[in-house]
Amino acid sequence: MALCIHSFFHQQSATICYLVACQASKQAMLIDAPADFDLANGELSFSTAHTIINYINDNAFSLQWIVETHTHADHISAASYLQQKLQPSHPCQLGIGEGICLVQQYFSQLYALEMPCNGAPFDHLFTDQSQFQLGEYTVEVLATAGHTLDSVCYLIAGNAFVGDTFFMPDSGTARCDFPGGSAIQLYESLQRILALPDETQLWMCHDYQPAGRKLAHQTTVAEQRAHNIHMQGNKAHYIRSREQRDATLSVPKLLHPAIQMNIRAGQLPAVNTNKQRFLTIPLTVLL
Structure with missing residues:
Protein backbone atom coordinates (compact mmCIF):
# COMPACT_ATOMS: atom_id res chain seq x y z
CA MET A 1 0.00 0.00 0.00
CA ALA A 2 1.06 3.57 -0.64
CA LEU A 3 2.67 6.05 1.68
CA CYS A 4 0.25 8.82 2.65
CA ILE A 5 1.60 12.38 2.84
CA HIS A 6 -0.80 15.11 3.93
CA SER A 7 0.21 18.74 4.42
CA PHE A 8 -1.14 21.44 6.73
CA PHE A 9 -0.30 25.05 5.85
CA HIS A 10 0.15 27.43 8.79
CA GLN A 11 -0.54 30.87 7.35
CA GLN A 12 0.87 32.83 10.29
CA SER A 13 4.39 31.46 9.82
CA ALA A 14 4.18 30.17 6.22
CA THR A 15 5.05 26.76 7.65
CA ILE A 16 4.04 23.47 6.10
CA CYS A 17 3.50 20.63 8.58
CA TYR A 18 3.39 17.07 7.25
CA LEU A 19 1.54 13.97 8.40
CA VAL A 20 3.29 10.95 6.89
CA ALA A 21 1.62 7.57 7.28
CA CYS A 22 2.08 3.95 6.27
CA GLN A 23 -1.32 3.02 4.88
CA ALA A 24 -0.83 -0.69 5.59
CA SER A 25 -0.08 -0.36 9.30
CA LYS A 26 -1.77 3.03 9.85
CA GLN A 27 1.35 4.16 11.71
CA ALA A 28 2.13 7.85 11.21
CA MET A 29 4.67 10.56 12.01
CA LEU A 30 4.10 14.29 12.22
CA ILE A 31 6.77 16.75 11.08
CA ASP A 32 7.05 20.38 12.30
CA ALA A 33 3.66 20.87 13.93
CA PRO A 34 2.91 24.54 14.75
CA ALA A 35 0.89 26.18 17.50
CA ASP A 36 -0.89 29.51 17.01
CA PHE A 37 0.42 32.59 18.80
CA ASP A 38 -0.84 36.17 18.99
CA LEU A 39 2.27 38.09 19.97
CA ALA A 40 0.51 41.38 20.77
CA ASN A 41 -1.85 39.73 23.25
CA GLY A 42 0.46 36.95 24.40
CA GLU A 43 -2.24 34.43 23.46
CA LEU A 44 -1.16 30.87 22.68
CA SER A 45 -3.78 28.63 21.08
CA PHE A 46 -3.97 25.31 19.28
CA SER A 47 -6.59 25.43 16.55
CA THR A 48 -4.07 24.18 13.98
CA ASN A 59 -8.23 8.43 9.24
CA ALA A 60 -7.66 6.04 12.17
CA PHE A 61 -3.91 6.66 12.15
CA SER A 62 -1.71 5.76 15.09
CA LEU A 63 0.74 8.61 15.66
CA GLN A 64 4.11 7.06 16.48
CA TRP A 65 6.37 10.07 16.12
CA ILE A 66 6.22 13.85 16.45
CA VAL A 67 9.48 15.14 15.01
CA GLU A 68 11.10 18.49 14.32
CA THR A 69 13.48 19.31 11.50
CA HIS A 70 15.15 21.88 13.79
CA THR A 71 14.47 24.38 16.58
CA HIS A 72 12.17 26.83 14.84
CA ALA A 73 12.44 30.59 15.30
CA ASP A 74 9.27 31.59 13.45
CA HIS A 75 6.56 29.61 15.20
CA ILE A 76 5.95 27.86 18.50
CA SER A 77 5.95 24.09 18.29
CA ALA A 78 2.78 22.19 19.18
CA ALA A 79 4.77 18.99 19.79
CA SER A 80 4.31 18.72 23.56
CA TYR A 81 0.67 19.78 23.37
CA LEU A 82 -0.07 17.12 20.76
CA GLN A 83 1.78 14.47 22.73
CA GLN A 84 -0.25 15.31 25.82
CA LYS A 85 -3.55 15.29 23.95
CA LEU A 86 -2.95 12.07 22.04
CA GLN A 87 -1.36 9.85 24.69
CA PRO A 88 -1.86 7.17 25.88
CA SER A 89 -3.75 5.97 22.79
CA HIS A 90 -0.90 7.14 20.53
CA PRO A 91 2.81 6.50 21.34
CA CYS A 92 3.81 10.01 20.15
CA GLN A 93 7.57 9.93 20.77
CA LEU A 94 9.22 13.34 20.32
CA GLY A 95 12.32 13.49 18.13
CA ILE A 96 14.87 16.07 16.93
CA GLY A 97 18.52 16.17 15.84
CA GLU A 98 21.17 15.60 18.49
CA GLY A 99 22.43 19.16 18.00
CA ILE A 100 19.51 20.29 20.17
CA CYS A 101 21.80 19.92 23.21
CA LEU A 102 24.08 22.69 21.89
CA VAL A 103 21.08 24.83 20.98
CA GLN A 104 19.71 24.37 24.50
CA GLN A 105 23.05 25.31 26.03
CA TYR A 106 23.27 28.60 24.16
CA PHE A 107 19.70 29.76 24.55
CA SER A 108 19.20 28.62 28.13
CA GLN A 109 22.06 30.96 29.04
CA LEU A 110 20.68 33.80 26.93
CA TYR A 111 17.23 33.57 28.54
CA ALA A 112 18.47 32.53 32.00
CA LEU A 113 16.46 29.30 31.89
CA GLU A 114 17.08 26.61 34.47
CA MET A 115 16.93 23.42 32.45
CA PRO A 116 19.04 20.37 31.69
CA CYS A 117 20.77 20.74 28.33
CA ASN A 118 20.65 17.04 27.53
CA GLY A 119 17.91 17.09 24.90
CA ALA A 120 15.00 16.64 27.33
CA PRO A 121 12.03 16.68 26.97
CA PHE A 122 12.63 15.14 23.53
CA ASP A 123 12.48 11.35 23.68
CA HIS A 124 14.95 10.69 20.85
CA LEU A 125 17.96 12.69 19.64
CA PHE A 126 18.75 11.58 16.11
CA THR A 127 22.32 11.15 14.94
CA ASP A 128 23.34 11.37 11.31
CA GLN A 129 22.06 8.40 9.27
CA SER A 130 20.12 6.96 12.21
CA GLN A 131 16.96 5.07 11.27
CA PHE A 132 13.58 4.20 12.71
CA GLN A 133 10.57 2.26 11.45
CA LEU A 134 7.23 3.64 10.39
CA GLY A 135 5.10 0.60 9.67
CA GLU A 136 6.50 -1.03 6.52
CA TYR A 137 8.86 1.90 5.86
CA THR A 138 12.28 2.87 7.17
CA VAL A 139 12.91 6.52 7.94
CA GLU A 140 16.52 7.71 7.67
CA VAL A 141 17.68 10.89 9.38
CA LEU A 142 20.18 13.06 7.53
CA ALA A 143 22.07 15.72 9.52
CA THR A 144 21.89 19.03 7.64
CA ALA A 145 23.42 21.68 9.90
CA GLY A 146 23.94 25.22 8.69
CA HIS A 147 20.64 26.96 9.36
CA THR A 148 20.81 25.65 12.94
CA LEU A 149 23.05 23.17 14.74
CA ASP A 150 20.22 20.65 15.17
CA SER A 151 18.87 20.69 11.61
CA VAL A 152 17.98 17.32 10.09
CA CYS A 153 16.05 15.97 7.10
CA TYR A 154 13.83 12.90 7.16
CA LEU A 155 14.10 10.48 4.22
CA ILE A 156 11.39 7.92 3.54
CA ALA A 157 10.53 6.00 0.37
CA GLY A 158 11.96 8.49 -2.09
CA ASN A 159 10.74 11.52 -0.14
CA ALA A 160 12.87 14.02 1.79
CA PHE A 161 11.41 16.46 4.30
CA VAL A 162 14.12 19.07 4.16
CA GLY A 163 13.21 21.55 6.91
CA ASP A 164 14.93 24.93 6.55
CA THR A 165 17.60 23.99 4.03
CA PHE A 166 16.03 24.44 0.62
CA PHE A 167 13.01 26.57 -0.20
CA MET A 168 11.24 26.29 -3.53
CA PRO A 169 13.70 26.99 -6.38
CA ASP A 170 12.45 30.56 -6.87
CA SER A 171 13.09 31.33 -3.17
CA GLY A 172 16.56 29.85 -2.73
CA THR A 173 17.86 28.54 0.56
CA ALA A 174 17.61 29.23 4.30
CA ARG A 175 19.42 31.90 6.29
CA CYS A 176 22.50 31.02 8.35
CA ASP A 177 22.85 33.94 10.77
CA PHE A 178 21.32 32.37 13.89
CA PRO A 179 23.68 31.26 16.71
CA GLY A 180 25.54 28.19 15.49
CA GLY A 181 24.55 28.87 11.88
CA SER A 182 27.08 28.58 9.09
CA ALA A 183 26.84 29.24 5.37
CA ILE A 184 29.74 26.84 4.87
CA GLN A 185 27.92 24.07 6.72
CA LEU A 186 24.65 24.76 4.96
CA TYR A 187 26.32 24.56 1.54
CA GLU A 188 27.69 21.13 2.45
CA SER A 189 24.27 20.06 3.72
CA LEU A 190 22.62 21.24 0.51
CA GLN A 191 25.11 19.19 -1.47
CA ARG A 192 24.16 16.11 0.57
CA ILE A 193 20.55 16.64 -0.45
CA LEU A 194 21.49 17.24 -4.08
CA ALA A 195 23.40 13.94 -4.03
CA LEU A 196 20.11 12.06 -3.56
CA PRO A 197 18.54 10.53 -6.69
CA ASP A 198 17.24 13.14 -9.13
CA GLU A 199 13.65 11.98 -8.75
CA THR A 200 13.63 12.29 -4.95
CA GLN A 201 10.63 14.36 -3.87
CA LEU A 202 11.65 17.28 -1.66
CA TRP A 203 9.06 18.68 0.73
CA MET A 204 9.62 22.24 1.96
CA CYS A 205 9.08 23.48 5.51
CA HIS A 206 8.16 26.98 4.32
CA ASP A 207 6.81 28.77 1.29
CA TYR A 208 6.65 32.56 1.30
CA GLN A 209 4.95 32.73 -2.13
CA PRO A 210 7.23 35.30 -3.82
CA ALA A 211 5.48 37.73 -6.16
CA GLY A 212 2.19 36.40 -4.80
CA ARG A 213 2.41 33.10 -6.64
CA LYS A 214 0.31 30.10 -5.64
CA LEU A 215 1.44 28.11 -2.62
CA ALA A 216 4.00 25.44 -3.54
CA HIS A 217 5.91 23.10 -1.26
CA GLN A 218 7.04 20.10 -3.32
CA THR A 219 9.87 19.84 -5.82
CA THR A 220 12.62 17.38 -6.78
CA VAL A 221 16.37 17.12 -6.46
CA ALA A 222 16.73 17.62 -10.21
CA GLU A 223 14.58 20.77 -10.15
CA GLN A 224 16.53 22.24 -7.24
CA ARG A 225 19.86 21.52 -8.92
CA ALA A 226 18.75 23.11 -12.18
CA HIS A 227 16.74 26.08 -10.98
CA ASN A 228 17.41 27.06 -7.35
CA ILE A 229 18.32 30.74 -7.50
CA HIS A 230 20.98 30.45 -4.78
CA MET A 231 22.71 27.36 -6.18
CA GLN A 232 23.84 28.50 -9.62
CA GLY A 233 27.41 29.39 -8.67
CA ASN A 234 30.30 27.66 -6.93
CA LYS A 235 30.80 27.16 -3.20
CA ALA A 236 32.65 30.45 -2.68
CA HIS A 237 29.93 32.37 -4.49
CA TYR A 238 27.22 30.71 -2.41
CA ILE A 239 28.92 31.46 0.90
CA ARG A 240 29.64 35.07 -0.02
CA SER A 241 26.15 35.81 -1.33
CA ARG A 242 24.46 33.95 1.54
CA GLU A 243 26.36 35.88 4.19
CA GLN A 244 25.74 39.19 2.42
CA ARG A 245 22.02 38.49 2.15
CA ASP A 246 21.74 37.34 5.78
CA ALA A 247 23.23 40.66 6.93
CA THR A 248 20.18 42.44 5.49
CA LEU A 249 17.49 40.20 7.02
CA SER A 250 15.29 41.20 9.95
CA VAL A 251 14.95 39.07 13.06
CA PRO A 252 11.89 36.78 12.89
CA LYS A 253 8.98 38.38 14.77
CA LEU A 254 8.45 35.38 17.03
CA LEU A 255 12.10 34.50 17.59
CA HIS A 256 12.24 35.09 21.35
CA PRO A 257 8.94 33.39 22.28
CA ALA A 258 9.50 30.57 19.80
CA ILE A 259 13.06 29.69 20.79
CA GLN A 260 12.34 29.71 24.53
CA MET A 261 9.55 27.19 24.09
CA ASN A 262 10.90 25.18 21.19
CA ILE A 263 14.15 24.19 22.89
CA ARG A 264 11.73 22.45 25.29
CA ALA A 265 9.58 20.89 22.52
CA GLY A 266 6.94 23.58 22.93
CA GLN A 267 6.45 23.05 26.66
CA LEU A 268 4.87 25.96 28.53
CA PRO A 269 6.99 28.10 30.87
CA ALA A 270 6.48 27.34 34.55
CA VAL A 271 3.79 29.23 36.45
CA ASN A 272 5.24 31.90 38.76
CA THR A 273 4.03 33.00 42.19
CA ASN A 274 1.38 35.19 40.57
CA LYS A 275 0.06 32.17 38.68
CA GLN A 276 1.26 33.65 35.40
CA ARG A 277 3.56 32.31 32.69
CA PHE A 278 6.18 34.61 31.18
CA LEU A 279 8.57 34.65 28.25
CA THR A 280 11.68 36.82 28.21
CA ILE A 281 12.66 39.43 25.62
CA PRO A 282 16.31 40.54 25.87
CA LEU A 283 16.52 44.34 25.70
CA THR A 284 19.03 46.15 23.53
CA VAL A 285 19.29 49.84 24.45
CA LEU A 286 20.47 52.15 21.68
CA LEU A 287 21.61 55.60 22.90
Missing part, protein backbone atom coordinates in the same frame (compact mmCIF):
# COMPACT_ATOMS: atom_id res chain seq x y z
CA ALA A 49 -3.09 21.34 16.32
CA HIS A 50 -6.74 20.31 16.68
CA THR A 51 -7.15 20.29 12.90
CA ILE A 52 -4.25 17.83 12.84
CA ILE A 53 -5.73 15.73 15.66
CA ASN A 54 -9.05 15.53 13.82
CA TYR A 55 -7.32 14.39 10.64
CA ILE A 56 -5.41 11.70 12.53
CA ASN A 57 -8.57 10.42 14.23
CA ASP A 58 -10.72 10.63 11.09
